[in-house]
Amino acid sequence: MIDTTKLLENKLFQERYIKANIAWYFSYLNGKRGLSRIYKVPYAALMKKFFLQKYFEKRVKNGIIDIPYLELVLTTKCTMRCQSCNNLMQYFSPSNQYSCTLEGIKKSLELLLSKVDSIARVRIIGGEPLLFKDLPQLVDYLDLQKKILTFDILTNATIDFKDELVQRFKKSKKVRKISISDYRQAPNLKIPLKQESILKKLKENKIAFSYNTTDHWYDTEKIYKRGRSKEEIIKNYHHCKMPCVSLMTSEGENLKGKELAPNGAIFVCPISSSLTRLKGLDEFAGDFLNLDDDKERFFEFYTQDFYKACDYCRDFSKPYKKIPIAIQTNKVLKLEKED
Template sequence: MESLDLLLSKVDSIARVRIIGGEPLLFKDLPQLIDYLDAQKKILTFSLVTNATIDFKDELMKKLKKSNKVRKITISDYKRSPNLKIPLKQESILRKLKENKIPFSMNSSDENSTWSDPEKIYKRGRSKEDIIKNYRNCQMPCVSLMTSEGLENKQLAPKGAIFVCPISSSLSRLKGLEEFNGDFLNLEDSKERFFEFYSQDFYKSCDYCRDYGEPAKQIAVAVQTDKVLKLEKD
């Protein structure tokens, strides 16, 4: 909430806050977070993504039903996952959402459904021109807001940071903020710095992604890697 307060002091509005994880329903203060989002005039809507491994408690359902800012609840369907070890709560969750008239969508896992493969993440060594081209082809609509919790060097973002995309935020946590300095905004930066940040031609993390000028490879929904993928050092 402290990080969101700082962010809201620098912007006119936020069209949507997307609550993701890990699994958001593991967050014990989720109902309180929803109260906070509802109270912020600058936040227009919010959504939540769940994998349906945890059921919605009554307190959470009451908050969602009361809120007029819920854009939708997105349920990722993992029925086809070969590694699933626990029973899914899809039927219970869907019933509660329908009964309380809360908008939702289900990411289908039928045999014709696919996800886009992000491919391996590593430094590609592209030229500046090609990095700029990849950034422009990407058109990632999501930015990541993260607190300083778990960061090795909190001095670079003591109150949290905004990263240009989810891959950038993950890389920064894996390899350190120093490596990707310039790819994120310290929430304590001035409002002018926010404009400077988004006027950049490219970001360092854009050299780690697949070629967004080419069609994405399609993979079966919920069928993920069969081995641990390591981040390349080079």
């Protein structure tokens, strides 16, 4: 049996689980953009200040699991090929791509939802999630799940929104926003952007969106096994602490070690989930939460600071190098120091 008193004293657990739950639940309480926020925002602020910490700690003591934030990786296919993609799309070739099916992702989510009591925010990501042909049906499914409180989607705006999808977002009670990455300043873009058309449709249908413009990215640098010691790998995790816990199904013929998580798994971040697709689950045994694991492993996952995947990343104790946004490459990069 897990000692919940010790768990709640664990600094990393407080940061990754309790504080993250407070932040995302606060966002949920703030509600959708609109007039009703006038009374919801002060209420949410009061809850955050006086109640939520105790609320989530009590739920831990009672063995209730609340997932603060979860990214659903629908596919590693993308309409762009950014040399410094944080989700490692630049390392995938047509022969080793991952795409889940609607049935597969529903099966994984059903298993997850049978073990947890809430997921405050789901983010739909890819690659480019609009390449997932059953996206409208997935939106319907997420909307119907009582335990999923809110969701959003991240798109690179290279695929226009079909009317069917716009209507799903319009009627959804849980979608919080469409996050659009603004790649107009990308130096060598090879595909036209559909931003204007998408924004017009979102505005006409009063669907909330955020438009993420930046004039630089931070270089993820080359991803490859550095051969650090366990202590150094742990240190690298602590310097990084990426909060983007992500879920992938175990679909696809080419996944090595799929018996380690036959019904899907949760990973510390999208780099970690993509690495298991490129190298196999067995290479990263111990890094991920097998959805068939018992409930205690869920809590333990949020105290874990040793992930083999963190050996593949740059040294996060050093400053990031600024680079132009979304530089495109034609190459399939290798998980090696030099290509």
